[in-house]
Amino acid sequence: MLDIGAGTPENKTDSGPAFLLVTPDHALHDHRLDEMVERVVMRTPVYDIHTHLYAPAFGSLLRWGIDDLLVYHSLVAEGFRHWELPYEKFWSQDKSTQAELIWTSLFVQSSPVSEACRGVLTTLHALGLDVRPRDLPVIRQWYAGHKVEGHLMRVMDLAGVRTICMTNSPFDDQERAVWQSGWSRDARFTSALRIDPLLLDWPAARRHLAASGYQVSEAPDARTLGEVRRFLSDWSHHLRPLYLMISLPPDFAYPGDPTTTRLIEEAILPFCEAHNLPFALMPGVKRAVNPALREAGDGVGRADLAAYERLFAAFPRNKFLVTALPRENQHDLCVVARKFRNVHLFGCWWFTNVPSMVDEITRMRLELLGLSFTAQHSDAQVLDQLIYKWQHSRRVVAGVLKDKYRDLAATGWQVSEAEISRDVEALSGGAFEAFLLRRF
Ligand code: FIX
Ligand code: ZN
Numbered sequence: 001m002l003d004i005g006a007g008t009p010e011n012k013t014d015s016g017p018a019f020l021l022v023t024p025d026h027a028l029h030d031h032r033l034d035e036m037v038e039r040v041v042m043r044t045p046v047y048d049i050h051t052h053l054y055a056p057a058f059g060s061l062l063r064w065g066i067d068d069l070l071v072y073h074s075l076v077a078e079g080f081r082h083w084e085l086p087y088e089k090f091w092s093q094d095k096s097t098q099a100e101l102i103w104t105s106l107f108v109q110s111s112p113v114s115e116a117c118r119g120v121l122t123t124l125h126a127l128g129l130d131v132r133p134r135d136l137p138v139i140r141q142w143y144a145g146h147k148v149e150g151h152l153m154r155v156m157d158l159a160g161v162r163t164i165c166m167t168n169s170p171f172d173d174q175e176r177a178v179w180q181s182g183w184s185r186d187a188r189f190t191s192a193l194r195i196d197p198l199l200l201d202w203p204a205a206r207r208h209l210a211a212s213g214y215q216v217s218e219a220p221d222a223r224t225l226g227e228v229r230r231f232l233s234d235w236s237h238h239l240r241p242l243y244l245m246i247s248l249p250p251d252f253a254y255p256g257d258p259t260t261t262r263l264i265e266e267a268i269l270p271f272c273e274a275h276n277l278p279f280a281l282m283p284g285v286k287r288a289v290n291p292a293l294r295e296a297g298d299g300v301g302r303a304d305l306a307a308y309e310r311l312f313a314a315f316p317r318n319k320f321l322v323t324a325l326p327r328e329n330q331h332d333l334c335v336v337a338r339k340f341r342n343v344h345l346f347g348c349w350w351f352t353n354v355p356s357m358v359d360e361i362t363r364m365r366l367e368l369l370g371l372s373f374t375a376q377h378s379d380a381q382v383l384d385q386l387i388y389k390w391q392h393s394r395r396v397v398a399g400v401l402k403d404k405y406r407d408l409a410a411t412g413w414q415v416s417e418a419e420i421s422r423d424v425e426a427l428s429g430g431a432f433e434a435f436l437l438r439r440f
Pocket of ligand 1: 282349
């Protein structure tokens with residue numbers, strides 16, 4: 001595609017040093033290459049491997065529509081920066097009043113430049129709504145004319161999402177009832193088994209297991225560990241999960257507290273290994289930094305990745321999916337992934353899912369790991385968010401890939417559109433699916 005000779009010493013001419021030669025031909029090729037990358041990234045459907053969405057059969061657990069978009073925890077946190085309103089007063093209002101407060105403060109009284117605000121506008125615009133009049137009642141009216149099933153199809157289409165992985169917790173009463181009464185599977189939705197209480201709040205998890213008929217005691221003796229494995233097995237039977245998962249605080253240690261360590265070593269990881277299921281670890285979340293903000297009150301803290309290295313080294317036959325919340329952990333985490341083939345990095349999570357961070361993290365991962373990771377997940381809490389989370393990420397990922405293919409072109413390496421498609425598919429869920437099948 002490009003003239004490799006331009007950069008070689010043999011090609012040096014009197015017109016100046018060879019490394020300065022850039023012919024108009026290069027520029028033309030760069031332009032065509034850019035267009036090709038853009039086209040491929042925009043048309044490649046993604047596997048959204050971590051969301052908080054549910055299939056419509058889960059009823060009100062699947063949140064959608066303008067009011068749910070506006071009361072998203074990110075916007076609540078931003079709203080409070082404008083209000084003197086007591087926290088409890090806000091929480092005592094109904095959802096539509098909360099949504100109106102957020103709309104007025106963040107969209108009418110100031111320009112909605114933050115990523116979460118911009119996301120609402122990207123979404124409404126893609127759905128064909130005119131955002132210029134700033135007219136919330138008209139937007140609500142539009143939503144009132146739509147039903148969830150049709151809306152789901154429209155959203156998945158606009159977002160370019162082929163499959164949505166739910167986050168399913170047996171510790172949640174509302175969703176447990178749906179699993180236990182049974183629902184006919186919806187091929188668009190897969191499942192991940194969320195087990196945070198097992199490692200983060202063993203007394204509560206133990207009470208829950210005991211109330212559900214498992215013979216568990218406070219100390220993690222052999223019978224208790226066997227019962228925890230039986231609990232995982234029963235729920236895996238219901239959910240058919242792709243992986244087990246947990247978000248972890250910055251001070252997670254391995255080895256650490258003896259109960260947690262035994263649960264990991266003698267219940268969770270043996271179960272995962274036996275069923276070839278990855279364990280997804282999400283380090284660096286500080287829960288309830290400001291409890292008054294409720295679900296908007298979580299923060300971030302740098303994790304000790306040495307603990308994770310010890311875990312990955314001690315369990316080479318187990319597979320781990322990892323995404324870290326702190327920006328400060330991202331480079332170390334790439335290096336860890338280079339050392340452990342049983343680790344698959346995914347997504348730019350939560351506070352890192354803003355364009356500047358997605359650009360930096362994706363660039364770094366491509367440079368250190370090639371194409372062996374999953375570029376993004378949405379973490380959508382509200383169905384409609386799929387649209388903006390994927391539109392925004394795709395634009396950034398396309399920009400980074402253009403740079404990377406241009407760098408290759410400068411060496412004379414030519415890539416075809418089919419090869420770019422193969423690469424983008426890997427980043428968009430293909431590498432994840434291959435990792436699920438791998439056995440070590
Ligand atoms: O732990 C998690 O899965 C987090 O993603 C959530 O707890 C968080 O509320 C979120 O949605 C962040 O994007
Ligand atoms: Zn999440």
